[in-house]
Structure formats: C-alpha cells, structure tokens
Amino acid sequence: MPAGSKELDFFRKVIAESFGYMLERSKNSVFINTKFDVIDGSDYTHADAPEAKFRSDAVVYSWIQGRGAESLAGHLRAGFGEKAAVLELLKNVVENMEKVRQQNAGRMFFMFSSDGKFLNGDLSVRQTAVEGKANYSDLFYSKGLVAAADALDDKELMQTALTYLRQTLDAILNLEFVTDQQAFDPKNPVTAVPGKILQGPFMIALGGIAFAAELTRDEVFLDYGKKFIERLLALHTLYEDDAVKFFEAITPENTPYIDRNGQLCDPGHALEFVGLSMKFLLVMEKFNRAADRDFLEKCRRIYKNFFAWHYSIGRQLPAGGIIKSYDLLSNKVINSDMPWWSLP
Numbered sequence: 001m002p003a004g005s006k007e008l009d010f011f012r013k014v015i016a017e018s019f020g021y022m023l024e025r026s027k028n029s030v031f032i033n034t035k036f037d038v039i040d041g042s043d044y045t046h047a048d049a050p051e052a053k054f055r056s057d058a059v060v061y062s063w064i065q066g067r068g069a070e071s072l073a074g075h076l077r078a079g080f081g082e083k084a085a086v087l088e089l090l091k092n093v094v095e096n097m098e099k100v101r102q103q104n105a106g107r108m109f110f111m112f113s114s115d116g117k118f119l120n121g122d123l124s125v126r127q128t129a130v131e132g133k134a135n136y137s138d139l140f141y142s143k144g145l146v147a148a149a150d151a152l153d154d155k156e157l158m159q160t161a162l163t164y165l166r167q168t169l170d171a172i173l174n175l176e177f178v179t180d181q182q183a184f185d186p187k188n189p190v191t192a193v194p195g196k197i198l199q200g201p202f203m204i205a206l207g208g209i210a211f212a213a214e215l216t217r218d219e220v221f222l223d224y225g226k227k228f229i230e231r232l233l234a235l236h237t238l239y240e241d242d243a244v245k246f247f248e249a250i251t252p253e254n255t256p257y258i259d260r261n262g263q264l265c266d267p268g269h270a271l272e273f274v275g276l277s278m279k280f281l282l283v284m285e286k287f288n289r290a291a292d293r294d295f296l297e298k299c300r301r302i303y304k305n306f307f308a309w310h311y312s313i314g315r316q317l318p319a320g321g322i323i324k325s326y327d328l329l330s331n332k333v334i335n336s337d338m339p340w341w342s343l344p
Contacts, residue, residue, distance in 0.1 A: 019080050026089050030096040031060055032068040054111075054123060054184070062097075062108045066141030069093050070208075073147035087152065094148045094157070097141060104130070106164075108137035110180045121182030131192065132178030134171035139201060142168045143208025150215055165212060169224050172201045187324075187335050196249045196257050199236045202228040203273045210280040213287075222287060225280045226295060232273065233302065238328070243309040244302055245328055246270040261334050262327030267314025268340030271322065274307045314340070 025033045035045045035057055044055035053059065069090060076086045100116040101108055107130045109118040118126040145161035171177045175197060181190040206225055213221035235254050238245040248264045249257035256263050281299055284292055314322040321338025 015075075016080055019075055023081055023085050023089065027085070029089070030092045031057075031065055032072075032089065032093060033057065034064060034068075058114055059111055059119065059123065060114065061111050062137035063110065063140045065093055065097055066108070066137065066139075066144035069097075069141070069144035070147040073144075073151035076151055090148050090151055094145065094152070097145075098160075101141075107135075108141050109135070110137055110182050121184065130180065132171065133174075133176040134168040134201075135178055135180035136201065136204070137180055138164070138168045139172070139177075139204060139208075143205070143211070146208065146212055146215070162212065162216070165208060166220075169205060169209070172205060173224070173227065177201045187337065195251055197252065198249050199232055199246075199273075200248075200269070202232055203269065203276060206273075206276040206280045210276075210283045213280075214283045219287065219289070222284055222289070222292070225277075225284065226292065229277050229280070229299070230295070232277075233298075237306075244306040245309060246273065246306065247328055258329070261325070262329040262332075264334065265310075265313075265326045265328050266324060267310045267326060268322045268324065270310035271307065271314065271340070274303060274310075278303070 022032065022034060025036070033045060035047075035055055036043050044052055045057050047053060047056040072081075072086055072090045072093070075081055076083065076090075097108070100112060103116045104118060109126065109130055111119045111121075113119055113125070118130070120126050142161065142165040146158070146165055149155075149158035149161045168177075179190065179192045179198065179200070183190050205228060209221050209225040209228070212218070213225065232246075235250050236247055238247070246265060246269070247256060248266055248269065251257050277299070281296060285296060311322075313326055316323055316333075316336065316338065319338055322340035323333055324335035324337045324339055326332070327334050
C-alpha cells in the first residue's frame, strides 16, 4: 500500500487505537492486561465465577506476556504509543516475569498465579516439575526478553536474554523441547504426546532468531535459522506434482505422524511458517554469505507454491478465515474453526 493511502491510514488507526486501549488498561499494572472480550467488551479482570476465573487477573499466561513484550517493543520501534508509557509497562512486565522465572528454577510455564505459582489447566497448583529443557513459554518469553532488553537499552538484561534464547534454541534443536500448552478446547488437542515431534517450536523460533541475528550480527543465529528451515522443508513437507504440502508432526523415526484424524496439516501454521521464515531469509540475505546462496534460491523456488496451496485449502468462504486443521490423506477438513489470520 502506498504511503498516505486510505487503506494504510485505516490500518494505522486500527493499530494505534487497539494499542492505546491495551496500554490504558495495563496502566499501573505489573502485567499486560488483555482480560476483556473484543466482541462484546466484557471485562474479566476481576471475574471470580469458576467458569470465568481462568480469564481473570488471577491467572497470568506466559505466552501472552512473552509475545506481548515482543509486541510492545516492536510497536515502539514502529512509532506507536507514548514512549514513556510503553517503556514503563515493558519494564514492569520483564521485572515481574523474571521474578517468576527465578522462583521456578529459570523456567516458565503456560499459566501461573498472580504470586508466581505454575498452574495446571484446571487451575490447581502444579506439583510436578516442568518437562523437557524448554517449552513454548520459554520460547515466547526468551524472544520477548531479547526485544524488551533492546527497547530498554539494558545491556545486562540483553546478555541474560540472549543466553536464555540460545538455551531454548538448543533444546529445540536437540529435541528436548516439550509443549506446555494446557487444553481448553476439546476440538484442539494440544497436550504433549510421547513420540509426536511437532514442527511448531522450529517455526515459531524463526522470528526471534531473525531479530537476534539482525541485532547482534552474530552468525550463530543464521545457522540456527538455516538448520530449522532445512529440517522443516525436509521432514515436514511433501513435494507433489501439483502442490507443496506442510504437515504438523513426525515420529522419532522421521516418518509422518498419523493418528485417528489422519496426517494433520494446519493451514494457518503453514502460512505462519512462510511469513516467519521469510522474515529470517530477508535478514540472511543481508549477510550475503556465499554458503547460503543455494539455500536462499531453493526457498525462492518452493515458497510461492507452498503459500498458494495452503491458502487455497485453508481459506473458507464466506467468513474468509483460515481453518484449523485438514487431513492430507483423506483431503478433508478436520476442524473448521477459523482462528487464523488470512495472510502471513
């Protein structure tokens, strides 16, 4: 969209007003407060009914705070929000997330109480240790911490953040990453399953890797990103005459993981992979390493078909959203919910 166009002005207005509302809600708070319904405006901050308590400020979600810290820093870089207010909230979020992490042996978990105790999906206090060497909360928060440290211009925090991020990336690379997501929707089975190795952490990490590479100029992050993309294109991708198809999980033997629903493809995740990996590839191009040229050219050849096929099977009219899951064996929709945006 050209600068000054009505469309661009409209989207900037939407972003500015949404961001401003979130900042106002979170004023004087130690965490980002998004405890409201975007459709009917209901405020759940102080909800105490059993069926609504998981939406209240008694429960904090590490994914939201980690991704939120990354978003606060990104919006600030893009010129949104009053700088002092954004930095104050970012500082509060990071300080309190770090307290929770230190309280829990350097790890994070999907949800925790306002006093920093990890919670199970039924809101009981978790009594067992966190599995694996990293999980999605560690991933979302470590990359958010890097972005926050940069925005706050805090060199000591940056070293902490980069160490945490690399520990998380190593856990992903070494298959020592275990999902910590707690299931609320029976149509969306998300709890960890032994022998099911997901593409998710490799894909989600790419945005943080791209930012860290560009920020630090450390080529180790290029190597992480390249390995992650090569793995997904080799083990999670089918190359057929008419399409390039992406599926969610493999077995420890590197074969497609098939369950009662078949061979699961999440079109939204596929489109997300395109967006995040291209963000990384654009950074890689700037380094202009000779060893990366064939890899970059391979991605250029694959991505157009990859994107077009998943968009075509994922987008469902008249709503125009992207469905949650599709079986590559039967070529049928498994979960028609549309939680995804329509473009990466």
